[in-house]
Amino acid sequence: MQGGAAGPAYRGRTASIGFAHGPLVRVDAGAGGERAAGTLVEEALALRKAIDLASGQIADLAASAGGEAAQILEFQVALLEDEDLIEAIFASIGEGRPADVAWRSTLDEQIAEYNAAADEYLQARSSDLADLRDRVVHILRGDAGEPLKIPSGGVVCADDLPPSRFLEIDWSGGGGLALLHGSPTSHVAMLARARGIPMVVQLGAIPAAGATALLDGEGATLELDPSAEQVRVFEKRRESHRKSRASARAILRRPTASWRGEHIKLLINIQRVDDLDDADAQYADGIGLMRTEFLLAGRNDLPDEETQFQAYDAVLRWAGQRPVTIRTFDAGGDKPVPGFTFDGEANPFLGVRGLRLCLARPDIFAVQLRALARAAVRGNLKVMFPMVTSADELEAGRKLFADIVQRLQADGIAAMLPELGIMVEVPAAALAISSFKASFFSIGSNDLAQYVLACDRSNGALAPLMDPLHPAVLELIARTADHGRRAGVSVSLCGDMAGDPRCVPALLNCGLRELSVNPSALAQIKQTIDRLSSGGSVG
Amino acid sequence: MLDKADGQIFTGNVRLVHAVGMHARPAVKLTKLAKKFQAQISVRVAGAPEWINAKSVAKIMAMRAAHGSTIEIKASGSDAEAAVAALVDLVASDFPDGAA
Numbered sequence: 001m002q003g004g005a006a007g008p009a010y011r012g013r014t015a016s017i018g019f020a021h022g023p024l025v026r027v028d029a030g031a032g033g034e035r036a037a038g039t040l041v042e043e044a045l046a047l048r049k050a051i052d053l054a055s056g057q058i059a060d061l062a063a064s065a066g067g068e069a070a071q072i073l074e075f076q077v078a079l080l081e082d083e084d085l086i087e088a089i090f091a092s093i094g095e096g097r098p099a100d101v102a103w104r105s106t107l108d109e110q111i112a113e114y115n116a117a118a119d120e121y122l123q124a125r126s127s128d129l130a131d132l133r134d135r136v137v138h139i140l141r142g143d144a145g146e147p148l149k150i151p152s153g154g155v156v157c158a159d160d161l162p163p164s165r166f167l168e169i170d171w172s173g174g175g176g177l178a179l180l181h182g183s184p185t186s187h188v189a190m191l192a193r194a195r196g197i198p199m200v201v202q203l204g205a206i207p208a209a210g211a212t213a214l215l216d217g218e219g220a221t222l223e224l225d226p227s228a229e230q231v232r233v234f235e236k237r238r239e240s241h242r243k244s245r246a247s248a249r250a251i252l253r254r255p256t257a258s259w260r261g262e263h264i265k266l267l268i269n270i271q272r273v274d275d276l277d278d279a280d281a282q283y284a285d286g287i288g289l290m291r292t293e294f295l296l297a298g299r300n301d302l303p304d305e306e307t308q309f310q311a312y313d314a315v316l317r318w319a320g321q322r323p324v325t326i327r328t329f330d331a332g333g334d335k336p337v338p339g340f341t342f343d344g345e346a347n348p349f350l351g352v353r354g355l356r357l358c359l360a361r362p363d364i365f366a367v368q369l370r371a372l373a374r375a376a377v378r379g380n381l382k383v384m385f386p387m388v389t390s391a392d393e394l395e396a397g398r399k400l401f402a403d404i405v406q407r408l409q410a411d412g413i414a415a416m417l418p419e420l421g422i423m424v425e426v427p428a429a430a431l432a433i434s435s436f437k438a439s440f441f442s443i444g445s446n447d448l449a450q451y452v453l454a455c456d457r458s459n460g461a462l463a464p465l466m467d468p469l470h471p472a473v474l475e476l477i478a479r480t481a482d483h484g485r486r487a488g489v490s491v492s493l494c495g496d497m498a499g500d501p502r503c504v505p506a507l508l509n510c511g512l513r514e515l516s517v518n519p520s521a522l523a524q525i526k527q528t529i530d531r532l533s534s535g536g537s538v539g
Numbered sequence: 540m541l542d543k544a545d546g547q548i549f550t551g552n553v554r555l556v557h558a559v560g561m562h563a564r565p566a567v568k569l570t571k572l573a574k575k576f577q578a579q580i581s582v583r584v585a586g587a588p589e590w591i592n593a594k595s596v597a598k599i600m601a602m603r604a605a606h607g608s609t610i611e612i613k614a615s616g617s618d619a620e621a622a623v624a625a626l627v628d629l630v631a632s633d634f635p636d637g638a639a
Binding site: 079 | 566570
């Protein structure tokens with residue numbers, strides 16, 4: 001290798017995509033300077049002055065940053081104006097503690113409480129508190145701190161970085177953020193995404209040494225003191241990312257994709273309500289797949305009707321007139337849920353999962369159907385069942401749903417039966433597609449390929465065989481699309497194939513005119529269709 | 540209900556419709572609005588043992604009211620009735636921008 005030995009590489013989690021190549025800049029929490037404490041009155045006055053000064057500084061930062069950053073900083077100002085919080089600190093000074101010690105210990109208690117919280121959102125807020133804590137401590141110690149000077153394109157490396165520190169950095173020359181801890185849902189991550197600053201979090205332990213850094217926000221990697229070869233590969237990735245991003249974003253803003261004179265609907269898949277925060281999501285023609293398993297995750301019980309209704313309603317409100325397809329619980333298989341799925345199945349992928357499970361647990365299914373029936377009156381809702389094998393299952397689900405709608409209406413609750421469709425992922429369903437009286441079909445190509453090819457998709461040893469472009473898979477997709485066309489029923493595809501530019505030409509040739517992809521893939525797929533339609537190759 | 544010192548206590552209930560629960564932005568809006576009133580205002584998640592000062596953003600955040608939970612509000616003082624009505628409206632209308 002030309003440029004010497006390859007430097008170490010670290011992997012974290014993506015918080016903001018993009019690339020940075022520059023000097024590594026370590027930013028550590030301010031060294032603990034000492035300060036001489038005065039009398040009780042002097043200490044109380046010192047804290048009052050420090051709070052006022054901090055409040056002014058934050059207000060200035062908010063004013064110059066504007067927008068989302070200003071709203072984030074408002075929380076810090078509100079904390080400084082919280083009399084309950086501040087009074088407790090003055091009381092602690094009254095007991096003889098120096099101002100900085102009293103301030104710090106109270107804020108540390110709050111931070112510990114946030115960190116102990118179960119949800120990632122509250123945990124992420126602890127860095128806002130740490131930000132405020134350090135600002136006031138610095139003022140009290142008289143080292144109010146110069147704004148960080150970051151060399152152009154520098155990669156800032158810290159344990160965590162508070163939002164106000166981020167805003168003090170001049171990012172106009174580019175650069176990136178590599179955090180050893182941190183969270184993709186932190187305020188600083190939101191700011192980084194808004195500014196287009198690449199950011200990787202949870203990198204773990206990184207040696208203090210290192211002069212040059214390569215930060216890849218897409219691959220979530222940090223390489224230190226790279227060899228010439230590493231730099232060459234990195235720059236190539238950066239360049240191709242830049243090119244495709246620039247042209248894709250321009251295409252994204254155009255009204256609709258079309259191919260051979262036909263409109264191609266591009267919808268998005270979402271895992272949870274927050275996925276709609278993606279800046280590209282607004283350009284989608286609707287939501288092709290809203291998964292609902294997130295409602296089952298991270299809790300001890302099953303979600304009640306109201307919790308579910310609120311989540312569905314939030315998505316329908318976001319979508320306005322656009323269609324929203326919500327898939328009922330797809331638990332089981334590789335997605336076990338305590339208290340819901342069956343334990344000890346020898347072959348869970350061929351077991352009681354998807355609609356099979358919901359029909360076996362009508363008590364749980366009924367709660368979801370009630371929430372969906374109520375949501376149906378709030379927007380353009382479609383509901384689809386996963387893992388359907390026979391038409392009887394669809395009809396059993398429809399009957400349950402219709403009974404629930406009738407009961408709700410009898411109780412004077414606004415509800416209606418939405419359009420009902422099925423996922424086409426069991427080969428039998430694809431082969432007998434005309435037996436289903438569904439309002440629409442959505443092809444789940446991941447499971448369909450797994451079942452047709454008899455390859456466990458989680459088994460890496462089978463990767464070469466697990467080819468979604470296998471003629472057998474394409475045959476089933478084409479049959480389904482063909483049936484839809486003749487029966488006047490819409491057919492979309494929401495698996496990974498839809499978001500893979502190499503698969504798109506085959507899908508269009510199979511007759512599909514609706515694809516549903518992750519929001520982050522929307523621009524690239526629209527660009528791919530655009531190129532195909534102007535006669536180009538996918539590249 | 541009568542309170543000897545301040546007269547009547549007003550109460551209200553409202554469901555938290557905000558998608559992520561009582562997080563930073565709603566908490567700031569709620570406390571800002573509460574501070575516009577003279578009344579002593581307390582809130583709690585329905586059934587919680589302790590009432591919380593509605594003017595303390597730190598305590599409102601620590602309450603960790605989840606999306607879909609019901610918030611109980613009580614207030615006493617000269618403008619208590621208006622305070623309860625305003626806070627119920629803020630939460631019910633999902634903390635619109637420009638409010639408070």
